Amino acid sequence: MADVIEVGAARGDAPPPAASAARRRSSAGRGGRLTPYLFLAPYLVLFTVFGALPILLGVWLSLHQWDFQLPNRPFVGLDNYKELFSSDSAVYGDWWQSVRATAIFTVLSVPLLVVVPLGLAVLLNRSFPGRTFFRAVYFAPYVLGVAVIGLLWRFLLDANLGLVNRLLGVVGLPADTPWVTDVPWAWISLVGVTVWWTSGFNAVIYLAGLQDIPQELYEAAKVDGASAWERFRHVTLPGLRPVLLFVMTTTILASANVFGQSFLITQGAPGTETRSVVWFIVEEGLRDNDAGRAAAMSIVFALMLAVVSLANFRLFRYRED
C-alpha cells in the first residue's frame, strides 16, 4: 500500500523540482544547482530506504521461491506471476476470487465513503447547538481499532443470536438474515460497518475543505439569487475539488486494502468468497512462508491500484482544465 502512495507522491512531486532547476540554471548559474537536491535529500534518503529498496527487494523476491528459513531459494523466473494467470495452478482460483472480493468491496464502499461523509460535513459545517458534540460523535468510531469494531459487529450481526436480527424481528421484518455468513448480506455488512467506522475521518477532511471556501462566494451567489442546491453545486463542489481528489484517492486505496473487517466479521465466509487480496497475500507470505509468491501478488496488485489511481488523477485533472 505504501508503494502506491509513494508512486503517487513521486508523480506529484517530480515536475516542480525539474522546472525550478531549469529556471535556476538560466538565472543563478552553477551555485544553485545542487540546492534543490540538498533540500530533497532527507526525503530522498527515507524514500530510498523505506520505499524504493523494499520495492526492489519485492521484485527480486517475486522471481524466487523464497522461504527465508530454507537453505535453497531457487530462482523461478516469472513462474510466480504465471501461476496467477494459469488456471491449473494451486493459487489461481483463490487469487482471482480474492481480487473479485476486493473489487466488489471497493466498488460498493467508495461511492458511499465519498458521498456520505460529504453530506455529514455539510451538515456539521452549519452552526447549530451541539455542533461540536455531533462532530465528535461522527468521528468517534474511527478511533476504535479494527479488532474492536470487528468483534463488536460480528456479535451484533450474528444471524441467530445477534442484536440486529432481534431488533428487525421486533419491528416485524425477517429476523433470520445471514448477515455475516452469506452473500450478498455479507457485503452489505462489510460495507455498512466500514462506512460507519471510517466516515468520520473523511468528514473531518471535508470539513477542513469547506472552511477554506471563502464566505464571500456564498454571499455573492446568494445576492445573485442562487438556491441552496445551486450554491452547493457551483460553489461548494468546485471549492472542494482538490479535497475530493485526495479523499477519492485515499479511500480507493484504503478500500482496496481491506483486511481486518472481512478477516474478523465474515472470516471469509461463505467459503472464501469474502477473503480480500491483502488477507490472501498475508496468508501466502506469512502463514505458508512463500514470500516469493506473496511478493508477486503484491506487485500485480500494486500495478492494478496504480492504474486505478492514474485514472482517478486524470479524471480530476481533466475536469480542472
Place this chain on the structure above:
Amino acid sequence: MIPNEMSRRRLLGLGIGLGAAATLTLAGCGGGDDSSGPAAGNGGKDYTGPKVDLKLWNGFTGGDGEIFKTLVSQFNSEHQNIAVSVATYQWEDYYNKLPGAASSGNGPDIAVMHMDQLATFAARGVITELDDVATTLELTEADFAPTVWKGGIYNNKRYGIPLDMHPLGFYYNKSVMEKAGLDPNKPPTTRDDFTAALTELKKSGVQGFWISPFQFTGGMSFYSLVYQFGGSLFDAEVNKATFNSDQAVEACTWMVDMIKQGHSPSNVGQDAEYLALKSGKNAFTFNGIWQINDLKKSPDVQWGVAPLPQIGSTPAAWANSHNFTIVKQRANNANKVSASKVFINWLSQHSLDWAKGGQVPARKSVRDSADFKALTEVGALAPELEYAAFPPATPGLGEVLTTFYNSFNEAALGKKSPKQALDDGVSKANKQLEDNRKKYGS
C-alpha cells in the same frame, strides 16, 4: 476467547509489512547455519555444568500461562545452576516471530509448539532433533499414548517431547436436557442415542446440536467425524488428500442434515454454538477441552463434558498437543542444550499441575495418578487419547487444513452439496500438497 491454535484470528495489523521486511533483512545475516548438532549433554538426566540462563517462549496467554510460570519457578528453585525465563506471545504472532528470531540469534532456547507445527519448523531448520533425550531418559511410546508420541516424529527423527494433548470434547447443557425429559447425567454415547435425544429436544422446542460452519468448532467436529466414519483426511504418506472419500461425504452429509432436519439453525456464526449452549438455547456441542475452564467461570450454567459420542463406526476425536522443542542456535552452546533437556524432562514429569490448566497430560504415569483422576472434567476426556486423530507430521500442512475447513464451510452454509464441496476442496488440496513437496523436497 479461544486462545489456542495457530490458524485462528491471525490478527496482524499494519505492522505486518515492516515485520516481514525486517525478518527478511535479518535472514540475510542469519541463514545457512546448520552446524548446531543435537548431541549435547547426557540427554537430560541431569546438568552439572556452570550456571546457564535459558529463554523459553510459549503462547499460553490464558490462565494456563500462570500455571506454567508457577511450574517454571518451582523448577528454578530446585535447580541452582539453571535459570529459565519465560516469554509469552499470542500463538499467531509467536509462529511468525520465531523463525526470524531464531535465525538472528535472538530466539529462545526452548519453544513450546503445537504438534501440527513441528514438521514445518523442523523442515525449515528452526528446531533441532531430540532423539537422544528420548533414548537417555528411556522415554518410549509406553510412557505416553502412542498417538501423541508418534506425532513428534518427522522424517524418522523426533523433534518434540509432548507435554499434553487437547482433544475435542462433547459438552452438554444439563438443564436443557432435563427440560426435554432426558437424563442429564447420561449424555448420549452412540449415534442412536444421540439422534433420539435430539428428537426429544426438538419436541421441547430446542435445536439441540448447532452446526458451526467455521473451523472452530464445526470444522473440527467434521474432522473428528471423518475419522469416526472410517475415513481420513490424507493418505498414509500425505501425498493425496482423501477427504472426499465416501466416508467423509457421509460424515459431512450427516452434519449438514442436522441443519436440514432442524436440529441446528442455519448460518450459525463464529462461537454462536458455544454461546447458545451457555445460554440454554443449544443442548450439545463439540468444543475443545480448553472450554472447561471457561465454563467453570459460569456457575449458573449446568453443564457436563464427556468423550465425543460415537456417531460413526469407530471412536475418534480431533486433538492437538503442546510439545517442547529445542531451538537451533547460531552459536552452539552445549551447556544450554543439555540444561534445556533437563528442563523438558522435569516439566514433563510434573505435568499434573499443568492438567489443572485444562489439558490432558501426555505422560502416562501422570494420567494414571490418583491426583489426576480427581480432576473430573479434564479426566473425563483422557480416554480420547487412545483414539485421538492428530494432524499428520507434514511440513506446510496449515494451508491444506485451511482448504479442508473451507470446504466444510461451503457445505455447512449450503453453498455446495457435501460431495461437491469436498471434491473441490480435495482437488485444491492436492495441488497445495504437490507445491509443498516441491518446496520442502520430500
